[in-house]
Amino acid sequence: MNKGLLLVLSGPSGVGKGTVCSALRKCAPELVYSVSATTRSPRAGELDGVNYFFKSREQFQDMIQNDQLLEYAEYVGNYYGTPRDFVQKTLDQGLDIILEIEVQGALKVKEKFPQGVFVFLMPPSLQELQQRIVGRGTESEETIRHRMNAAREEINLMQHYDYAVVNDRIESACSRIQAIITAEHCKRERVMTELLEGVQL
Numbered sequence: 540m541n542k543g544l545l546l547v548l549s550g551p552s553g554v555g556k557g558t559v560c561s562a563l564r565k566c567a568p569e570l571v572y573s574v575s576a577t578t579r580s581p582r583a584g585e586l587d588g589v590n591y592f593f594k595s596r597e598q599f600q601d602m603i604q605n606d607q608l609l610e611y612a613e614y615v616g617n618y619y620g621t622p623r624d625f626v627q628k629t630l631d632q633g634l635d636i637i638l639e640i641e642v643q644g645a646l647k648v649k650e651k652f653p654q655g656v657f658v659f660l661m662p663p664s665l666q667e668l669q670q671r672i673v674g675r676g677t678e679s680e681e682t683i684r685h686r687m688n689a690a691r692e693e694i695n696l697m698q699h700y701d702y703a704v705v706n707d708r709i710e711s712a713c714s715r716i717q718a719i720i721t722a723e724h725c726k727r728e729r730v731m732t733e734l735l736e737g738v739q740l
């Protein structure tokens with residue numbers, strides 16, 4: 540059986556990763572979403588096991604020690620990580636899975652899974668990015684400053700990704716990501732066909 544596609548959606552905080560993922564859930568319901576573990580406190584409305592698995596620092600350290608995370612990173616004072624088993628099981632079932640993670644973690648996944656598809660979500664401008672973070676109203680002024688500094692560094696790492704998608708309009712960003720998924724499936728099917736036909740690659 541063909542393995543599923545591992546899609547990594549990354550980009551600076553506030554660019555709209557969560558929003559685009561929510562929209563993708565509606566227009567691409569066949570995609571499976573990886574739920575991360577984090578030491579950050581839940582925001583209003585966030586549920587354990589749905590938005591994140593909320594962990595203490597000790598619990599998170601245990602997950603690291605027991606090799607339960609595919610990758611993890613410290614981001615603005617908190618740990619975030621991808622539970623490994625769920626990703627592996629989903630791919631083994633031939634299903635596509637999407638990881639919505641920050642840039643350091645994405646680059647670690649790339650080392651382990653170079654066959655993954657790495658998509659960098661870009662803001663239309665840095666000014667618009669700041670407006671989105673401020674507009675969301677979930678962060679203090681100091682955290683916003685940290686996140687904007689992190690964003691500048693993260694955008695510099697865009698060249699390590701397979702695709703850059705501008706999140707100007709949510710629907711457009713979703714369509715672009717869906718087109719990438721379709722193209723990657725076609726590419727893999729073609730490679731498989733050529734291999735089966737004994738074509739020299």
Ligand SMILES: Nc1nc2c(ncn2[C@@H]2O[C@H](COP(=O)(O)OP(=O)(O)O)[C@@H](O)[C@H]2O)c(=O)[nH]1
Pocket residue numbers: 550551552553556557575576579610611612614619620621622639640641642643644645
């Ligand atoms: N490396 C890594 N980053 C993650 C993971 N889960 C979430 N993140 C990223 O951590 C950053 C902060 O997430 P969060 O506190 O929820 O803020 P928000 O995404 O800006 O709303 C974002 O860039 C997330 O994409 C994960 O499992 N691993």
Ligand SMILES: Nc1ncnc2c1ncn2[C@@H]1O[C@H](COP(=O)(O)OP(=O)(O)O)[C@@H](O)[C@H]1O
Pocket residue numbers: 550551552553554555556557558559671672674675706707708709
């Ligand atoms: N294409 C867009 N146009 C305008 N606002 C957007 C767009 N995408 C996201 N937003 C807004 O930007 C803010 C940050 O989005 P969010 O999905 O939380 O970002 P991230 O998950 O990357 O941190 C939210 O208030 C969201 O409603």
